[in-house]
Amino acid sequence: MHKDPEGKVAFITGAAHGQGRATAIALAKQGVNIVAYDIAQTISYPGYELGSETELDKLQEDCREIGMRCRAFIGDVRVDDDIQRAVNFTKEDFGGVDILFNNAGICAYGPVLELKEEEWDIMIDINLKGPWMVARRIIPLMISQKSGVIINNSSIAGLRGMNRLSHYAASKWGLTGLTKSWAIELAPFNIRVISIHPTGVNTPMNDGLAKLEGLNPQEVAERSAGNLINVPWVEAEDVAHAVVFLSSDQSRYLTGSQYVLDAGLLSR
DSSP: OOOOTTOOEEEEESOSSHHHHHHHHHHHHTTOEEEEEEOOSOOSSSOSOOOOHHHHHHHHHHHHHHTOOEEEEEOOTTOHHHHHHHHHHHHHHHOOOSEEEEOOOOOOOOOTTTOOHHHHHHHHIIIIIHHHHHHHHHHHHHHHHTOEEEEEEOOGGGTSOOTTOHHHHHHHHHHHHHHHHHHHHHGGGTEEEEEEEESOEESHHHHHHHHHHTSOHHHHHHHHOOOSSSOSOEEHHHHHHHHHHHTSGGGTTOOSOEEEESTTGGGO
């Protein structure tokens, strides 16, 4: 088994649509092979539509049209058997993983006194435990090759409080802490770890939140924005461009840091 000579390999969770899909396409255009991992079904909470198998199939086709390999897996970031199946295949067929984009996540509003224990648990399990579950299976591959980049998709909510989003903010602050701790622990193996913190992003998740709240997508984005730059949200491609940079040698000395993509929100 050897590293595919065609390019590096990126393992992307939540890859079927939104930021995950945009990042897969952007990396493929840079000569990176893609392993796309997504639950590809709607779950009980938060209840809006997540990625689909059809979207995963389309992503594979699009990456191949670009000229790069793409292998899609349907799996849950909370289920170790699903993760191991995908990682084992990746090791056998691609030779390793150079980039891990821990992108899978959910968001939902909930006043603290109305949150159900099940809702808290699902939020933390997907947004915080999930990245750890995936990373612990991929980090050994990176250690063996003495290189790698892990990018954890947090949020501005991982750097500030958010009204009616306490469980979401807690999960994203936790992801920030994981990032800083992993950066210290993995530095001896030449593995960099960074978290990215977007403001609202124009994705199907934002559409789903809008439906749950009885608003239009722009109203949901503007509710929490307050961006200095007069935009309601950033695009998924903006996040993708950031991941391309952070995973490249151009940011070779960047680790343990929080890369903020917030249109100036946190400056207020």
